[in-house]
Amino acid sequence: MDTLNILLMGFISIVIINNLVFTKFLGICPYLGVSGRIDMAFGMGLAVTFVVTLSGTLTWMIDNWILMKLGLEVTRYICFILVIAGAVQLVEMYMRKFFPSLYESFGIFLPLITTNCAILGLCLFINLWGINSLLEAVVLSFGAGIGFTMAICIMAGIRENLNLADVPECLKGAPITLITAGILTLAFMGFAGMIR
Amino acid sequence: MANESQPTTGLYKETLLAGLWRENPVFRLLLGMCPTLAVTAAVKPALTMGLCVIFVLVCSNIIVSLMRNLLKPHLRILMFTLTIATFVTIADLFLKAFALTMSETLGPYVPLIIVNCIIICRAEACASKNGLIVSVIDALGMGVGFTLTLCVLAAIREVLATGMIFEVQVMPDAFVPWAAMGMPVGAFITLGLMLGLVNLTNKKKAKSSCHEV
Numbered sequence: 001m002d003t004l005n006i007l008l009m010g011f012i013s014i015v016i017i018n019n020l021v022f023t024k025f026l027g028i029c030p031y032l033g034v035s036g037r038i039d040m041a042f043g044m045g046l047a048v049t050f051v052v053t054l055s056g057t058l059t060w061m062i063d064n065w066i067l068m069k070l071g072l073e074v075t076r077y078i079c080f081i082l083v084i085a086g087a088v089q090l091v092e093m094y095m096r097k098f099f100p101s102l103y104e105s106f107g108i109f110l111p112l113i114t115t116n117c118a119i120l121g122l123c124l125f126i127n128l129w130g131i132n133s134l135l136e137a138v139v140l141s142f143g144a145g146i147g148f149t150m151a152i153c154i155m156a157g158i159r160e161n162l163n164l165a166d167v168p169e170c171l172k173g174a175p176i177t178l179i180t181a182g183i184l185t186l187a188f189m190g191f192a193g194m195i196r
Numbered sequence: 197m198a199n200e201s202q203p204t205t206g207l208y209k210e211t212l213l214a215g216l217w218r219e220n221p222v223f224r225l226l227l228g229m230c231p232t233l234a235v236t237a238a239v240k241p242a243l244t245m246g247l248c249v250i251f252v253l254v255c256s257n258i259i260v261s262l263m264r265n266l267l268k269p270h271l272r273i274l275m276f277t278l279t280i281a282t283f284v285t286i287a288d289l290f291l292k293a294f295a296l297t298m299s300e301t302l303g304p305y306v307p308l309i310i311v312n313c314i315i316i317c318r319a320e321a322c323a324s325k326n327g328l329i330v331s332v333i334d335a336l337g338m339g340v341g342f343t344l345t346l347c348v349l350a351a352i353r354e355v356l357a358t359g360m361i362f363e364v365q366v367m368p369d370a371f372v373p374w375a376a377m378g379m380p381v382g383a384f385i386t387l388g389l390m391l392g393l394v395n396l397t398n399k400k401k402a403k404s405s406c407h408e409v
Contacts, residue, residue: 022380023380024234025229025230025231025233025234025380025383026230026308027230028229028230028233029226029227029229029230029313032226032229074285074289075285077281077284077285077288077307077310078278078281078282078285081277081278081281081310081311082278085273085274085277111273112313114273114277114311115311115312115313115316116311117230117308117311117312119311120307120308120310120311121230121304121308124304124307124308125304128303128304168392169399170392170393170395170396170399171388171392171395174226174388174391175388175389175391175392175395176388176392177388178384178385178387178388178391179384179385179388179389181384181388182380182381182382182383182384182385182388183381183385185379185380185381185384186376186381189379189380189381
């Protein structure tokens with residue numbers, strides 16, 4: 001029961017309160033780049049969720065079972081980035097085979113998941129927070145993916161309506177998106193202090 | 197001799213200036229947003245971050261430029277990433293050894309330089325096509341442009357959030373610190389408004405140059 005409690009709290013905390021996009025500024029590039037349409041945003045979110053769950057789990061295993069045993073913590077970043085690149089390659093191959101249209105519409109942003117800070121960031125945060133059970137690492141990684149999907153979908157929904165709004169000429173595009181993101185962050189700050 | 201070197205010097209100067217303003221990584225290319233937003237709550241971490249990025253950018257551009265003829269096209273991104281990861285590890289260990297508190301403030305954002313799009317973008321767009329000197333100059337221009345942007349953003353946020361800059365009081369006593377500027381909200385909104393301002397100046401400039409012609 002206790003474990004379940006910790007897992008549930010960890011999940012809610014990383015989805016809503018410590019959301020990677022809103023509070024840690026991770027994954028801003030796709031957050032601004034792919035949030036133009038809600039279906040693409042959702043697809044991107046799912047791809048990221050898959051990659052982040054896979055790589056979060058794998059890097060935890062590599063870090064705890066191989067690197068720390070052998071005293072090779074120095075090579076941690078290199079190992080992490082290799083795992084992530086491999087996971088992205090996997091998703092890319094799968095998407096090209098089964099969802100060619102979605103694959104086309106992502107274009108450059110799919111390989112760029114490798115350089116999505118949210119993924120490497122989460123792997124580093126798991127390491128930093130000293131998570132020491134595999135189950136918790138898996139739940140946190142999955143939660144981070146869900147949190148990212150939620151953030152990018154909310155943003156896409158707002159931006160679809162923003163197209164109809166009368167925005168000053170010089171603020172069109174990225175600036176207004178950033179300001180919207182700021183206000184959205186403010187809204188999510190209301191959840192702070194709910195847990196811990 | 198002097199005449200011969202003139203065009204190359206011009207090219208070097210052009211490359212250096214491109215990174216500072218015309219192709220400024222943050223304002224014009226919208227690259228490297230995550231660290232831009234995350235470390236700019238105060239000027240000191242922003243400056244440290246900028247210096248780290250300059251170091252990694254220059255080193256990785258040198259290595260990529262030296263090995264550009266050996267790269268296989270489908271493996272090049274992987275090679276870039278591994279090169280960058282190596283230098284980031286060096287920078288991270290250096291910070292941990294000589295500036296522990298700063299290293300703790302920056303936290304995971306130092307290793308996150310690996311996935312900073314600026315570095316991989318410069319490796320791909322410049323270093324893998326150009327010679328050593330141009331690559332180094334390009335890296336310096338881009339890095340300094342990035343650092344300056346970071347510092348300006350951090351200075352605005354620090355002054356508004358605490359009324360201080362480098363721990364020196366600059367605002368009058370009556371100034372009420374604007375706590376929100378130190379939080380994520382401040383980062384997003386300040387950067388958004390700055391981008392808008394840059395767009396506005398550029399448009400005005402374009403307009404006035406049209407009139408002159």
